[in-house]
Amino acid sequence: MTASRVYLDWNATTPLRDEARAAQAAAFELGNPSSVHAEGRKARGVVEEARAAVAAAVGARPQQVIFTSGGTEANALALTPGLKTSTKSLDRLIVSSIEHASVVSGGRFAADRVSAIAVDRSGLVDLGHLQALLERDGPALVSVMLANNETGAIQPIAAVAELVHRAGGLLHVDAVQALGKIPIDIKQLGADLVSVSAHKLGGPKGVGALILADGMALAEPLLRGGGQEQGRRAGTENVAGIAGFGAAVTAAIAALPADAARLAKLRQKLEKNLRQTQGSVIFAQDVPRLPNTILVGLPGLKAETAVIGFDLAGIAVSSGSACSSGKVQPSHVLKAMQVEDRLLRSAIRISLGAATTDADIERCAEAWRKLAATLIRRDDETELERFQTS
Ligand code: PLP
Numbered sequence: 241m242t243a244s245r246v247y248l249d250w251n252a253t254t255p256l257r258d259e260a261r262a263a264q265a266a267a268f269e270l271g272n273p274s275s276v277h278a279e280g281r282k283a284r285g286v287v288e289e290a291r292a293a294v295a296a297a298v299g300a301r302p303q304q305v306i307f308t309s310g311g312t313e314a315n316a317l318a319l320t321p322g323l324k325t326s327t328k329s330l331d332r333l334i335v336s337s338i339e340h341a342s343v344v345s346g347g348r349f350a351a352d353r354v355s356a357i358a359v360d361r362s363g364l365v366d367l368g369h370l371q372a373l374l375e376r377d378g379p380a381l382v383s384v385m386l387a388n389n390e391t392g393a394i395q396p397i398a399a400v401a402e403l404v405h406r407a408g409g410l411l412h413v414d415a416v417q418a419l420g421k422i423p424i425d426i427k428q429l430g431a432d433l434v435s436v437s438a439h440k441l442g443g444p445k446g447v448g449a450l451i452l453a454d455g456m457a458l459a460e461p462l463l464r465g466g467g468q469e470q471g472r473r474a475g476t477e478n479v480a481g482i483a484g485f486g487a488a489v490t491a492a493i494a495a496l497p498a499d500a501a502r503l504a505k506l507r508q509k510l511e512k513n514l515r516q517t518q519g520s521v522i523f524a525q526d527v528p529r530l531p532n533t534i535l536v537g538l539p540g541l542k543a544e545t546a547v548i549g550f551d552l553a554g555i556a557v558s559s560g561s562a563c564s565s566g567k568v569q570p571s572h573v574l575k576a577m578q579v580e581d582r583l584l585r586s587a588i589r590i591s592l593g594a595a596t597t598d599a600d601i602e603r604c605a606e607a608w609r610k611l612a613a614t615l616i617r618r619d620d621e622t623e624l625e626r627f628q629t630s
Pocket of ligand 1: 251252309310311312313315340342385387388389414416417437438439446447448
């Protein structure tokens with residue numbers, strides 16, 4: 241993320257916001273928030289201020305926020321058998337087939353209690369299939385993300401919530417990629433549990449939260465011990481991380497309208513440029529998407545090689561989600577969208593953020609043109625070298 245480099249992998253993680261850095265620095269030396277003395281009370285104040293900020297960002301009250309070690313833990317905490325509606329304790333889980341690995345894994349549900357909802361070719365959940373699964377399985381906990389980390393496709397959560405609640409179930413929404421990029425209101429979504437993560441919006445890594453709807457109770461904490469987080473998540477709070485999260489979320493929400501409008505324009509410009517390379521396909525292009533996300537493919541290009549090519553050109557992008565980088569595995573998201581193999585294996589995710597400029601977009605478009613010309617059908621080390629020196 242140095243000056244000469246162009247960072248276009250904001251869905252993997254974001255640079256730390258100045259506000260978050262300052263809040264963390266001020267909180268490093270604080271006491272234990274559970275202590276009754278002045279040092280402890282000061283730390284408690286910082287944690288509660290951050291809790292109020294996270295709650296406000298999703299239209300909730302502070303008591304509804306449980307701090308966790310990130311989005312992954314928030315998802316694991318939500319996906320627990322035994323969540324109660326007024327009439328039933330839920331012992332089945334239904335997840336969309338494009339969820340993050342931490343949700344697809346089913347959390348604490350046994351594998352034979354988990355079903356997957358199909359998506360259409362644009363990457364939106366198939367509401368008819370969800371309805372059929374609810375009719376077949378009865379009331380269930382359903383988990384559908386607000387925005388997909390690979391395509392950016394924004395899911396029809398309000399419609400999902402209506403189906404789930406009509407069937408007597410509960411809805412968990414992974415909003416990790418959405419928070420700070422589009423406005424979120426837990427009541428408007430109709431969600432019963434919402435997961436968020438600090439490092440996707442300019443906060444530190446290793447901090448997140450699960451937000452419960454008003455009146456909603458957890459089935460079972462993941463960690464037992466001290467009574468922190470009202471007994472819902474034991475362990476001394478990560479005070480500095482939480483302080484950074486609070487500061488980052490406040491800054492991200494304040495900047496959201498202007499950032500989203502600017503990024504949408506940059507994205508449009510970049511997509512137009514990418515499409516000039518014949519055969520380029522933008523995934524989920526016809527459905528509502530996050531303003532910062534592009535998933536582009538070109539049959540014959542090999543994504544892993546192209547990512548290295550971009551890197552050599554000074555540009556950070558990714559193939560599929562960062563959590564699966566290192567492993568060359570085809571994207572389960574594009575598989576669920578029934579994308580043909582050659583195209584699927586070429587997919588590159590370009591995700592923009594607050595620091596992205598017009599010049600960055602031009603450099604990225606130029607790199608795509610060159611990579612397409614040099615790597616297609618001939619992608620090997622030699623081709624990369626040629627790209628590097630051209
Ligand atoms: N959910 C989604 C949609 C994500 O994109 C990610 C991270 O990439 C996570 C959950 C996991 O969040 P964390 O990295 O905070 O554990």
